[in-house]
Amino acid sequence: MIQDYVNDIAAKMKIQLSELSVVEGCNLGCLDAHLLNLTSNGHQQSALVYQSELDKIQIGESCEQLELRIRSALSHLQMK
Numbered sequence: 001m002i003q004d005y006v007n008d009i010a011a012k013m014k015i016q017l018s019e020l021s022v023v024e025g026c027n028l029g030c031l032d033a034h035l036l037n038l039t040s041n042g043h044q045q046s047a048l049v050y051q052s053e054l055d056k057i058q059i060g061e062s063c064e065q066l067e068l069r070i071r072s073a074l075s076h077l078q079m080k
Helices: 002-012 051-058 064-079
Strands: 019-023 033-040 043-050
Touching: 002 019, 002 033, 002 051, 002 064, 033 051, 033 064, 043 051, 043 064, 051 064
Parallel strands: none
Antiparallel strands: 019 033, 033 043
């Protein structure tokens, strides 16, 4: 679900992502957070994603803070 959400935002920003992955928070020692890794043109940028935000987008609710963090990470990819 998050992959589709991120790809939609990236498409609106005209960014082609070559890779998109989510690292489970438990692997990082966090219970409610995950790391979203975005790759484009050989550059990588990460964004912190909370489980509560993933739950919101899964049921179709809007999550402006998540979208803002994703747009920020994508913007950083554009600048590299």
